[in-house]
Amino acid sequence: MSSYHEQHLQSLRNKSLFSGDAFIDGQWISKEKQFVVYEPSSTSILGKVSDCDLEDFQTAIKSADQAQHSYYENTTGTQRGALLRRWNDLILENIDDIATILSLENGKTLGEAKGEVAYAASFIAWFAEEATRSYGVTIPSSTPHTTLMTVREPVGVCGIITPWNFPAAMITRKVGPALAAGCSVVIKPPSETPYTCIALAKLAVKAGLPPATIQVCPTKDRQAAAELAKNPLVKKLSFTGSTGVGKKLAELAVGTLKKLSLELGGNAPFIVFDDANLDLAVEGAMFCKFRCSGQTCVCANRLYVQKGAAKAFVEKLVKAVQSLKMGPGLDQSTTQGPLVNKAAVQKVKEHVDDAVSKGAKVEVGGKASMTSGFFFDPTVLSGVTPGMAVSKEETFGPLAPVFEFETEDEVLRLANDTEFGLAGYFFSQDIARAMRVAHKLQVGMVGVNTGKISAAEAPFGGVKESGYGKEGSLYGLEEYQNIKSITIGNQNVGAE
Numbered sequence: 237m238s239s240y241h242e243q244h245l246q247s248l249r250n251k252s253l254f255s256g257d258a259f260i261d262g263q264w265i266s267k268e269k270q271f272v273v274y275e276p277s278s279t280s281i282l283g284k285v286s287d288c289d290l291e292d293f294q295t296a297i298k299s300a301d302q303a304q305h306s307y308y309e310n311t312t313g314t315q316r317g318a319l320l321r322r323w324n325d326l327i328l329e330n331i332d333d334i335a336t337i338l339s340l341e342n343g344k345t346l347g348e349a350k351g352e353v354a355y356a357a358s359f360i361a362w363f364a365e366e367a368t369r370s371y372g373v374t375i376p377s378s379t380p381h382t383t384l385m386t387v388r389e390p391v392g393v394c395g396i397i398t399p400w401n402f403p404a405a406m407i408t409r410k411v412g413p414a415l416a417a418g419c420s421v422v423i424k425p426p427s428e429t430p431y432t433c434i435a436l437a438k439l440a441v442k443a444g445l446p447p448a449t450i451q452v453c454p455t456k457d458r459q460a461a462a463e464l465a466k467n468p469l470v471k472k473l474s475f476t477g478s479t480g481v482g483k484k485l486a487e488l489a490v491g492t493l494k495k496l497s498l499e500l501g502g503n504a505p506f507i508v509f510d511d512a513n514l515d516l517a518v519e520g521a522m523f524c525k526f527r528c529s530g531q532t533c534v535c536a537n538r539l540y541v542q543k544g545a546a547k548a549f550v551e552k553l554v555k556a557v558q559s560l561k562m563g564p565g566l567d568q569s570t571t572q573g574p575l576v577n578k579a580a581v582q583k584v585k586e587h588v589d590d591a592v593s594k595g596a597k598v599e600v601g602g603k604a605s606m607t608s609g610f611f612f613d614p615t616v617l618s619g620v621t622p623g624m625a626v627s628k629e630e631t632f633g634p635l636a637p638v639f640e641f642e643t644e645d646e647v648l649r650l651a652n653d654t655e656f657g658l659a660g661y662f663f664s665q666d667i668a669r670a671m672r673v674a675h676k677l678q679v680g681m682v683g684v685n686t687g688k689i690s691a692a693e694a695p696f697g698g699v700k701e702s703g704y705g706k707e708g709s710l711y712g713l714e715e716y717q718n719i720k721s722i723t724i725g726n727q728n729v730g731a732e
Contacts (some may be wrong), residue, residue: 313369500658575633
């Protein structure tokens with residue numbers, strides 16, 4: 237561990253939050269077999285984490301199943317909400333420590349990390365309130381003397397598999413509604429960033445949640461993690477990650493017909509029309525393209541700018557990008573952290589090289605200028621065309637490729653010409669166009685004159701090969717519930 241890590245880890249108020257243990261059957265376990273976690277700004281070893289095997293997952297699933305029935309049957313929505321509110325409070329009380337851990341393992345700036353932890357807590361707070369709003373309905377029956385009603389019940393043990401780019405928020409956005417509904421969870425955190433999940437689990441147990449309702453199984457063994465998709469005791473699987481892995485998990489889950497939520501890859505279009513407020517458009521692009529160094533599933537991947545505004549937009553965007561300062565996430569002056577690993581850097585380089593070889597122009601960036609760490613300079617390309625790799629593939633890095641277009645019909649055709657359909661953005665001051673384009677974009681989420689579309693109260697999810705199911709919002713609880721109908725007949729029997 238480098239002195240950089242030591243310095244910041246020693247500054248933690250609650251040092252017990254930084255742990256590499258698994259949490260199985262109510263016990264913190266340090267496995268003999270461990271895997272290494274790297275700090276991406278220096279590529280040095282941050283620490284070692286327990287590497288769970290198939291038997292560990294099976295033990296955790298069985299324990300969670302046993303806890304499931306007791307947890308739901310012996311608590312009310314009000315009681316579960318109170319437990320979640322306490323967890324929310326503890327997360328916010330420890331926001332500085334969790335943000336430091338998150339920044340060290342993920343690389344994002346401390347400001348972004350704190351923002352994510354607050355965002356993560358908002359899902360716990362939201363579903364603490366939703367726990368008491370699990371409404372059924374009474375349905376008028378077509379049969380005399382009969383009452384028909386529905387109730388909502390927890391689906392059962394939920395397998396949770398989360399990505400490294402939002403190590404806190406992707407946990408709480410799934411676990412919050414599961415616990416609110418009365419489900420127990422078995423979490424497989426990302427091997428790149430497992431420490432944040434472990435810290436959150438420690439606070440959940442401290443909040444009073446029954447320990448066996450939460451199990452945390454870090455691993456680099458994909459076959460072991462696949463047990464969450466195959467085991468019949470797991471009734472629901474929620475996964476955020478690549479479309480390829482999502483499809484494989486869905487194939488495995490077919491064997492037991494599990495309920496699935498899949499939040500998969502994206503290739504978000506970001507459209508700027510001639511009549512847009514360009515300052516707003518640049519502000520939106522900076523947020524949804526360069527947040528987390530471009531490593532978000534909803535970040536702008538293809539920037540389409542109408543020809544009349546293209547030159548001015550690119551000039552403003554380049555100026556904004558030039559103001560970014562790369563460095564370790566915990567350095568006060570850093571506004572752009574590293575990528576998560578070497579493969580991420582290589583993919584950005586390949587997309588830049590491909591575009592330049594086919595005629596694109598580098599307006600700023602275009603290379604890795606830092607001598608150490610997984611860094612790539614924030615980059616803007618102009619003159620990008622549909623034949624380049626970046627038009628079809630998700631970059632997942634700090635690369636903003638600018639395409640020019642002439643008509644609304646043309647840009648909608650280009651924007652929708654992808655198998656993905658997670659998020660889309662556009663900027664226009666024409667209200668009729670705003671409504672028209674919002675309806676025609678083939679995505680699950682649309683940002684109009686803003687790059688900020690994620691919040692606990694907003695439904696999150698995509699269409700096409702970006703997956704299915706909604707997270708957050710009033711719809712989020714339903715993903716972890718079954719609807720049961722109850723018919724009470726012959727109510728006239730025995731009447732005098």
